[in-house]
Amino acid sequence: MARFNLVEGTSRYRAYKWGAWSLWIVALLLFAFAVADTAQLTFFDNSYNIGLPRINKSISFMIAILGLQVIVGYTGQLALGQSFFFGTGAYVAAYLVQDQHWPWLATLLVVIPVCFGIGALFGIPALRIKGLYLALVTLGLAAVFPAVVQLDVLDEYTGGAAGKSVDSDLIAPSWLPLDGIANFLQSIPFFGQYFGDGDLTSKEANRIWQYMLFVTLAFVCFWLLGNLVKSRPGRAIRAIRDNETSAAVSGIQLARYKTISFGISSAIGGVGGIVYVAALGFASPGDFTQLLAILFIVGLVVGGVGTLPGAVIGGLAITFIAEWSSSTAEFPGVPERWLQGPTGTLIMGVLLIILTFFLPGGIVSGARRLKAKVVRVVPIPPKGFTPADSAAVQAPTLATVGDNDLESQN
Amino acid sequence: MELFIARLFDGLSNGATYGLIALALVIIYKATTLINFAQGEMAMFGAFVVLVLATERGLPIWVAVFVGMLLSAVAGAIIERTLIRPFDPSDHLPLVIITLGLFLAIGSLAGIIWRFDPRQFPRMFPSGNALTFGLATLSWYTICVVLTVVVVVGLLTLLLNKTKIGLAFRAVSSNLESSELSGIRVGPTLQFGWALAAAVGTLGASIYVADPVHQLEPTVMARVLIFAATAAAIGGLDSLGGAIIGGMIIGMVQSILVQYVPFIPNEMSLATAVVVLVLVLLYRPSGLFGTPPVERV
Numbered sequence: 215m216a217r218f219n220l221v222e223g224t225s226r227y228r229a230y231k232w233g234a235w236s237l238w239i240v241a242l243l244l245f246a247f248a249v250a251d252t253a254q255l256t257f258f259d260n261s262y263n264i265g266l267p268r269i270n271k272s273i274s275f276m277i278a279i280l281g282l283q284v285i286v287g288y289t290g291q292l293a294l295g296q297s298f299f300f301g302t303g304a305y306v307a308a309y310l311v312q313d314q315h316w317p318w319l320a321t322l323l324v325v326i327p328v329c330f331g332i333g334a335l336f337g338i339p340a341l342r343i344k345g346l347y348l349a350l351v352t353l354g355l356a357a358v359f360p361a362v363v364q365l366d367v368l369d370e371y372t373g374g375a376a377g378k379s380v381d382s383d384l385i386a387p388s389w390l391p392l393d394g395i396a397n398f399l400q401s402i403p404f405f406g407q408y409f410g411d412g413d414l415t416s417k418e419a420n421r422i423w424q425y426m427l428f429v430t431l432a433f434v435c436f437w438l439l440g441n442l443v444k445s446r447p448g449r450a451i452r453a454i455r456d457n458e459t460s461a462a463v464s465g466i467q468l469a470r471y472k473t474i475s476f477g478i479s480s481a482i483g484g485v486g487g488i489v490y491v492a493a494l495g496f497a498s499p500g501d502f503t504q505l506l507a508i509l510f511i512v513g514l515v516v517g518g519v520g521t522l523p524g525a526v527i528g529g530l531a532i533t534f535i536a537e538w539s540s541s542t543a544e545f546p547g548v549p550e551r552w553l554q555g556p557t558g559t560l561i562m563g564v565l566l567i568i569l570t571f572f573l574p575g576g577i578v579s580g581a582r583r584l585k586a587k588v589v590r591v592v593p594i595p596p597k598g599f600t601p602a603d604s605a606a607v608q609a610p611t612l613a614t615v616g617d618n619d620l621e622s623q624n
Numbered sequence: 625m626e627l628f629i630a631r632l633f634d635g636l637s638n639g640a641t642y643g644l645i646a647l648a649l650v651i652i653y654k655a656t657t658l659i660n661f662a663q664g665e666m667a668m669f670g671a672f673v674v675l676v677l678a679t680e681r682g683l684p685i686w687v688a689v690f691v692g693m694l695l696s697a698v699a700g701a702i703i704e705r706t707l708i709r710p711f712d713p714s715d716h717l718p719l720v721i722i723t724l725g726l727f728l729a730i731g732s733l734a735g736i737i738w739r740f741d742p743r744q745f746p747r748m749f750p751s752g753n754a755l756t757f758g759l760a761t762l763s764w765y766t767i768c769v770v771l772t773v774v775v776v777v778g779l780l781t782l783l784l785n786k787t788k789i790g791l792a793f794r795a796v797s798s799n800l801e802s803s804e805l806s807g808i809r810v811g812p813t814l815q816f817g818w819a820l821a822a823a824v825g826t827l828g829a830s831i832y833v834a835d836p837v838h839q840l841e842p843t844v845m846a847r848v849l850i851f852a853a854t855a856a857a858i859g860g861l862d863s864l865g866g867a868i869i870g871g872m873i874i875g876m877v878q879s880i881l882v883q884y885v886p887f888i889p890n891e892m893s894l895a896t897a898v899v900v901l902v903l904v905l906l907y908r909p910s911g912l913f914g915t916p917p918v919e920r921v
Contacts, residue, residue, distance in 0.1 A: 292720060343905045345716050346659045347857065351905065353661070353896035354850045361892055504846065508724050515721055555736035563728030567707060570721050 221592045228477045230589070242429060246422050247399050247414065258477060266421040268533060270493035273428040274300075274486045276529030277435055279513040280522065281482030286511075287520035288443055290455030291473040295352035296510045298359045299329050299480040301502030303487025305363060308497045309371050318492050325484040333480020337473040356507035360499035364562055368540075377498025384424045384492060385416075428489050435482055440522055442478070451475050455520075505559075512562045515569055518576025527577050630760035631879045637766040637835060638851075639875020640773045644828030645845075645852035646859065646867035647776070653861045654797035655817030656708060658719050662726035663825055664849030666703075669734050670696040670826025671833055671840055685746045689830050693823040700822025701815045708818070708914040709811060713800075734842040742839035749834065769831055776824065777868055784864075789816055797862070811835045828852075850894060851878070854901040860914020869912070874900070880883070 220227040246266065285293045306328055307321040334382045336355070341347055363372040372378055442448050450471045453461040462468050491497045512533040517524025539558035571578050645667060652660045660666075673690035677683050677780045683691065703726070749768035753761040784790035792813045795803035804810045832848060833840040857876045860868025869871045877900065910916040 286717075290717075292716060294720075294724075315682070339902055339906055342909065343902070346720065347718055347905050347909070349661075349716075350853050350857070351660055351898065351902055354854075354894075354901060357847070357850055358892075358895045358898055359896060454655070508728060511721065511724055512728070519717070556732035557736065559728050559732035560736065562733060563725045563730075566725030566728065567722055570718050570725070571710070574718065 218589045219592060220589065222594045227591065233480060244399070246425050247396055260512040265558055266425050267493065268537060270421070270424055270428055271490065272529045272533035273425075273432050273489035274488075274493060274529075275510070275532055276486075276525050277432055277489055278483050278486035279517065279528045280432075280435055280439060280525040281486065282510055282514050283520065283525055284363040284439060284442075284451075284475055284482065285479035286514060287524075288448065288455060289451040289472060291472065291476070292338060292349035293340065293352045293476065293479070294349050295356040295477070295507050295512055297353075297356045297502045297504070297507035298352075299333060299483035300487040300490065300506070301359050301363070301497070302332060303484025304491040304497045304502070305328055305372055305487075306484070307488040308378045308491045312378065313371070318384055318488070321488055322485065323394060323566075325488055326481045329484030329487075329559050330477040330481040333483075334473050334477035336480075337476025340476060341472055343467050353507060356502075359502050359506040361491060363499050363502075370615075372499075375499060377500075379496045380491060381495075383420055384427060385420055385497070390423065424493060428493065428544060428569060431485065431489065435524075436522055439478075439482070443522070447471065454603045510567050511564065515557075516565055516576055520576035521576065524576050524578040532562065535565075535599070626722075626758040626760050627883065628880070629757055631883045632876065633760055633762050633766055635876040635879035636872070637763075637769045637875075639855075639872040640769045640868075641828055641832040641835075641871070642848065642851045642855045642874050643868040643871025644775055644776065644831065645688065645825060645848060646855035646871045647780070647864060648825035648828060649852060649856045650859070650861060650864055650867040651817050651821040651824065653856070655793070655814045655821075656704075656713055658708070658713070658716075658723070658860070659853065659856075660821070660851070661720065661723040663821070664829075664845030664852070665727050665730040665734070666696065666822055667825035667829035668702070668840075668842060668845040669730050669842075670699075670822065671829035672734055672738055672842075674826065674830050675743065675745060675840060679892055682785045685748050689748070689827065692830070693826050696822040696826040697819035700818040700820075703822075704818035705811075709814070724728075731842055732844075738842065740841055740843070740865075742841040745830070745833040745838075745840045747834065747836075748830065751836065765835060769835075772827075772831060773868060776827065777864065780820075780824075780864060789813065793817055847894060850896050854897045854904075856911075857901055858904050858911055860911025862915060863911065863913035866911055866913035 218230075220230055240403075274288045278296055281299070282293075284324045285291050306325050307318070310316040310321045310324060311318060334521045339351075343351055362368070364375050368374075404588070443452070450461070453464065453466055454468060454471060458468060490501075509532045510528075514524070514530025515528075516531045517526065518530035536558035538560055539553070542553050567575065636669075647662065648663050648667065649660060650664065652658060666670060670692050673695055674685075674688045677688035677691055677736060678685050681688070703835060707722050707726070708719065711722070712783070713719070720750070750764045753763050754767055755762040784794055792808045793816060795808055796810055796813045797817075803813075829845060838844070845846060851874050854869065855870035856867050857870070858873055859868070859870030874897060877896065881896055882893055
């Protein structure tokens with residue numbers, strides 16, 4: 215039994231919700247200032263970077279995995295070619311910013327419709343191509359992307375094999391007192407030492423600004439998708455996932471909802487691509503390969519298929535497993551040879567298999583199980599629900615109308 | 625015309641190797657209704673084992689290939705028993721994830737053990753040209769590859785049609801539940817399918833890299849897998865002969881299209897394969913020779 219029972223709609227529940235969110239936001243901000251410099255952890259003589267550039271890259275992966283959650287996690291279609299749309303978004307944004315001198319945020323207006331369109335277009339054959347075949351086709355699509363951007367006709371837009379670099383940077387606006395905040399944090403006794411010293415360099419300030427923008431963008435994506443999966447279309451796509459035939463029988467238009475969910479997933483993937491190229495300032499054909507598409511699947515599974523917070527964990531996992539294993543030069547008990555090759559990929563492959571066996575719901579489901587031991591959110595009974603009607607079935611009713619927190623508790 | 629024949633001959637050897645890998649995919653599909661995304665990596669790993677046996681242990685190349693196939697078969701059987709059998713075959717997502725995990729793990733394991741520099745594979749076939757028509761030359765390599773494929777298909781047909789385990793395999797792939805009820809031990813039979821597929825895959829990869837223009841490196845099979853999967857889908861995922869014919873079609877299309885259609889550059893041959901795959905799946909989802917699925921509601 216949980217230690218705290220919170221009933222939805224009460225003031226205690228609201229306090230819990232707002233408290234949790236504010237804590238998160240403060241933590242995210244503090245974190246930005248703490249690692250704005252190239253922060254490093256040292257472990258067995260290896261130093262591991264956790265600086266903001268890497269965090270920013272992982273945010274782009276989080277957004278891409280979020281898109282994957284829609285199509286794989288909620289609609290149940292094995293569309294594995296997210297790197298195609300991620301790459302498309304990255305290249306379109308790079309072209310608009312570098313060659314047409316658009317501001318970064320304005321590229322959203324082009325990337326979202328373009329990726330939505332391409333995604334929906336690929337969604338149309340997917341109405342007939344199902345299951346494993348769809349997985350095969352979409353993996354093929356991901357494998358084709360590097361060749362497409364290196365086509366001669368696209369060379370002047372994409373930069374061909376050499377890739378395309380973008381000079382324009384997101385510059386922190388002068389009205390934002392980043393320096394003031396940094397100085398304030400440094401002046402806190404005892405903890406101040408963790409926030410670097412002196413004023414921020416312009417590079418650090420820009421990084422913090424980028425981070426704040428990307429986090430906001432990611433939050434918006436999460437919020438919109440969170441609403442989507444709770445709404446009527448969200449219930450429709452989940453019904454498609456659970457059983458296509460019965461969904462169609464209950465009046466859900468399969469073609470429409472599948473196409474839309476393909477489009478949304480691809481559009482979000484494109485947004486991830488913008489963040490990627492804005493954070494790294496560079497897009498090259500070698501970045502958006504079939505391997506990246508499979509790494510997104512790793513992120514999806516590690517976080518938890520069909521859970522939105524899973525995308526956060528997944529994005530962090532695929533960035534830092536790859537990053538840290540390549541900066542591990544020595545590790546007790548592991549021969550050096552094993553640390554020099556593609557160790558990160560090996561770890562991710564093994565992780566994928568182990569998680570499928572022992573924690574199929576990913577890390578999020580494990581965390582929810584733990585959380586359910588402490589906090590339990592009891593939903594408001596639906597209108598017209600009287601205890602007398604359902605005295606006999608009250609316990610199962612509670613469990614079935616509850617969210618995952620409740621289910622995993624039983 | 626000479627050029628056309630030359631391109632046909634070029635397509636023949638590629639097509640035959642695609643056919644062999646496709647055959648491996650089809651065997652696994654028949655056993656577990658699963659597309660093994662790790663098949664290419666398994667085959668690549670097997671080819672590396674063959675290379676090590678031949679160069680470092682000094683075995684004659686065909687003995688090395690045979691031992692490599694045996695070892696692959698054992699590995700395939702172990703993978704089936706430990707990683708595939710625990711899951712419900714009708715739920716695709718976990719199985720796809722497992723095979724993708726295998727794809728990553730086997731590929732990077734080969735990268736760690738053998739590094740990424742390309743290696744020359746020992747000659748398996750006589751070199752030189754057997755026939756020449758002006759520009760078109762038919763090399764001994766091509767002839768031997770086609771012969772090998774014919775022999776493999778012949779042996780497989782015998783194995784599946786004339787032996788008890790072959791009969792059991794056909795029964796299980798046609799109806800799992802009924803064959804279980806009639807006393808066939810389903811698990812070992814599926815395991816046999818995986819072992820067979822792994823062995824055929826290793827042979828396919830070895831033949832592919834034995835071509836003088838190819839070299840063995842850990843990433844060699846990533847592209848081949850897409851071609852082979854397309855071949856398997858063209859033939860119908862559950863038809864052995866269809867896989868070979870599909871492989872030939874893909875090999876021919878690849879070599880002829882790149883020659884005669886100027887706006888398709890060479891790098892786009894993979895894209896062509898994907899487009900062919902989509903068209904086949906859209907207009908003939910069960911391929912040329914596959915059995916159309918019947919769904920009962």
